[in-house]
Amino acid sequence: MLLVLLLIGFVLPTTSDAQIFEDAKEFFTFYPNAKAVEKDSTLYPSKFIAAPVISFSPETDFAFGIGAKYLFKFAGSGEETRVSNMPITFQYTLNNQYFLYSGFEIFTNQEKFVITGNILFQNYPRLYYGIGRNTEESAEEVYEYNQLLVEPIFLKQMFHRYLFLGGGLRYNHIYETKVEEDGLIAQNMRDGFDGSTSVGLEVAALYDDRDVILNASEGWYVEFTHGEYGEFLGGTNKFHLTRLDVRHFFKVSEKNDDVLAFQFLGRTVRDDLPFSEYSFFGSSEIMRGYREGRFVDRDLVAAQMEFRKNFKNTRLGAVAFVGTGSVFNNIADFQFGALKPNYGFGVRYKIDKTENLNLRLDWGFGRGTNEIYLGIAEAF
Template sequence: GIVVNYFFNSGISADEKQQTRLSNAYTNFQYSVLNQLVLEGVYSIYTNKEKYILQGSIGYKKFYERYWTFSEDTVGNNNFRGINYKHIYLRGKLIQNLKNQIFVGVTYSYNRFNNITFQEGVYPQIPKAAGLGESMSLGIGPTVVIDKRDNQFSPQKGWFAEVGYRIHDKNIGSNFNYSQLNIDLRNYIVTKPKGILALNIITVFNSGTVPFLEKAKLGNDKIMRGYFAGRFRDDQFAAAQMEYRYPIGKIFILAGFLSAGQTAPNVSAFALNTMQSSIGGGLRYLVNKQKHLYVRFDAGYTQKQNWGFYLNLGDAF
């Protein structure tokens, strides 16, 4: 695959650049020997003097993923059914800085899944869910962001909070009626002598008829590291993680992390005895001192006794 990243500051004058945090846009092209294809463009932009934040992605995937069960921990790691599909998507947010890095605006999402096919097999059974053959959803709603971080890619201090609510409705063109509430909270604490303790809570709460491939998934390169994406999936998701980052010399950072979370069919089904957890660590290498950019390698190990390995630009959160 090929990824082309461009980091830039949208400030016009030297003084305005000091008031504007780093932005990023990238294109991603991937093709695999299994005939999988990913074409996408992604952007996260602070405009001049941070009057607005523009974030979003647009893309096409001819992809494969795995289905085990929903939230029931009833199958082994190798008891999954493969899913092939085509996916066109457009997602984003446009938010305005009202005052003191408090941003308010709109979030939107368009997803179309076609040619959804489950691989042959006996177990697990094909799930009973909406949108198994194809699905299209269109949603829009308000979002509020408070962004006190010093850097959106590898934060050293500050905090971040986002609450977004999106309605998907047949009256605006969606094939399904459902609403989604997203919450993302982050805090970065400087510790003595020179470490950083990073904390994060993420929740996704759905209400209504959520199409199968848009249900919340547990596991990715940012939270619940180690779990294969979709190892558990359902209408509700909640997870928390902590990561300690300690610099070694001038260009390396050692990190250790711990996370816990779960999916559930409804909020009342969340329970401590069904919580999933993972632990891991990694190394960050400074590739651009001026822009404070790190390459991140992480290894996560889960209570399901499997590993996940990740190589990315920027911290997980």
């Protein structure tokens, strides 16, 4: 089970304790444009909120790093423009492994354009159990690799205030792989197990009318991408990758701002996909309770529901979540009886009231497994 410790405590909302927390939060908060805001009060005060993180897992040993959020608006943006969000995570382990990640959503002035995407650079192990939804826990082995993933998507506001259309490029390079001798990967030698480069052009559509990006209480988020991958720009495989992410949020209690949140996630890959492009089941965002990659196949569907309870006049909150999902080789193989359950609960501590930004600690349970997750901002 993954153990994650963050060097920030939960405190009672007394006046003195609240001030202690504010002082501690300010120590980890930086304001890149503070001088410019002093001269021009119409500018949004950008924030870089960081916190030290220590984690441990059997495959990595102890890891040390920083989790952070960069929140900003471009000059000239007012209340009509939502806050841009760039999370940044960096960790380094005692096994000389590293992990650097940023998933971003950037709004230009008046939200005429949106730039979303991911940047990932890592040398990190992945646990592998075989292909399919019925693999055994006893088949576990470690697959190590280096990865560089860059995926910028550029979208333009079109036809509707919250509808954005566009496209982008996805580059996923896997190299310097290491597999266990006589293990499943070495025996099967699936295409790309010893490295691959995926290069694809994507078309994308986004509908996003959430009230707050980091912790929405109302609105819809619907993202669709379809990529055609080929042997241009160094690509090693030809295949198609389609993804759909649908989320909905609404308040169930105006008094305490309690929220009910839903998400559906679908991913399908066709043709000559390399090993790195299979769909991996489980993560800190969806199907919490399963290690990422516990089940692997070409296609994935998953759904979750989360109740978010806020305690009035405090920074504390709590969540309860339940979900289900599975992987399969083809849509014809989908069976409701094969869906795997997950459920769990968590606590929240609001580290920034202005941005409604929470520190989250979740304990997720799957079928015969459980995991602990800690991070900044909600799972979805």
